[in-house]
Amino acid sequence: EAGVAQSPRYKIIEKRQSVAFWCNPISGHATLYWYQQILGQGPKLLIQFQNNGVVDDSQLPKDRFSAERLKGVDSTLKIQPAKLEDSAVYLCASSLEGGFGEKLFFGSGTQLSVL
Amino acid sequence: QKEVEQNSGPLSVPEGAIASLNCTYSDRGSQSFFWYRQYSGKSPELIMSIYSNGDKEDGRFTAQLNKASQYVSLLIRDSQPSDSATYLCAVRNTGGFKTIFGAGTRLFVKA
Numbered sequence: 001e002a003g004v005a006q007s008p009r010y011k012i013i014e015k016r017q018s019v020a021f022w023c024n025p026i027s028g029h030a031t032l033y034w035y036q037q038i039l040g041q042g043p044k045l046l047i048q049f050q051n052n053g054v055v056d057d058s059q060l061p062k063d064r065f066s067a068e069r070l071k072g073v074d075s076t077l078k079i080q081p082a083k084l085e086d087s088a089v090y091l092c093a094s095s096l097e098g099g100f101g102e103k104l105f106f107g108s109g110t111q112l113s114v115l
Numbered sequence: 116q117k118e119v120e121q122n123s124g125p126l127s128v129p130e131g132a133i134a135s136l137n138c139t140y141s142d143r144g145s146q147s148f149f150w151y152r153q154y155s156g157k158s159p160e161l162i163m164s165i166y167s168n169g170d171k172e173d174g175r176f177t178a179q180l181n182k183a184s185q186y187v188s189l190l191i192r193d194s195q196p197s198d199s200a201t202y203l204c205a206v207r208n209t210g211g212f213k214t215i216f217g218a219g220t221r222l223f224v225k226a
Contacts, residue, residue, distance in 0.1 A: 033214075042119070042203055042216035043159065056213055091158060100147045100207050101166060104214060106158035 002026065004107035006092050012113045018080035021110045024073070025094030031055075032069055033104065034077050035091040043091055049075065050098055082114045118142060119206050119217035127223045134191040136202050136220050141185070144209030148180055150189045151203040153219065159203055163189060194224045 005024040013019050025032050030051050035043035046065065047057040051072040060067070064083070069075040079086055089111050093104040120139045128134045136150075147166055151159035165171045165178040165187070177190040187206075191198055201219040208215060 035216075040123075040218070042121075042218045045213055045215070048213065098212070101164065103149065103161040103164060104151075104159075104205075106160070109158050 004092055004094050004105055006090075006107035006110055008110055009108065010111050010113075012115065013082055014115050015084055016081040018078065019082055019112065020076055020078045021090050021092075021112075023075045023077070023092030023107060025075075025092070026105055029094035029096055029105070030072070031095045031098035031102075032075050033093040033095075034067055034075070035093065036088045037091055037109075038088045046077070048098070055098065079112075082112075084114050087112060087114045117217075118208075118215045119204055121202075121204050121217035121220050123218055124221040125223050126220055127225060128194050130194060130196060130224055130226050132194050132224075134194045134198065134222055134224070136189040136191075136204075136222065138187045138189075138204030138217055139185055140187070140204075140206045140215075142206065142208050143182075143185060145206045146209075147207035148178070148187045149205040149207075149214070150176075150178060150187075151205055151216075153201045153203055155200070159216075191222075194222075196224050196226045198222060199224050 032049045034046045037043045048055040049069040067077045089109045091109045092107045095102040150163040153159045163178040175192045179188045203219045204217040
């Protein structure tokens, strides 16, 4: 079974530039999550999709971050314009249906450095 | 108050010892609790889940849950150097829609 695919693996940009991350969840997984993990901290949920609908985006900085999940499969997270404090690892995860007992499967993450 | 709190460590134990990792959470209605292991530069991977009060054992790992005290712990018996990692406590909130992570505890197992 293929895992959660993410790209790119690394990205270096200057502040005020834009960047996009891509995620392909495990086949058949209805729930997709984007987490931000700053060095030394735990993952922080940015947005959660159930199929192609948004379940929670309460911690997504909507003035600069946007995300979409096309046809309930792939997802893209965009930052425009980037700030220095956006430097972090962006983790995509998926789960089967988002039920209360479900485990999350994580991709390898995208490490973003904003200079 | 943070939603999920962990001692950041580092926790250092000798090889073969028992490592004890602790976590408290603020949402009294939470029903699902998880421990994820994260090696440096890697993504989190699930090692234990627990839903009922008491102990749950899986090999060298034991998860303990006390909902009245809003406390979750992870015991690692016969610790090995390969157990050196950051352990993230995660809680599924009331309603079961969000998984919230603690900041993690760094564990070092000395050979």
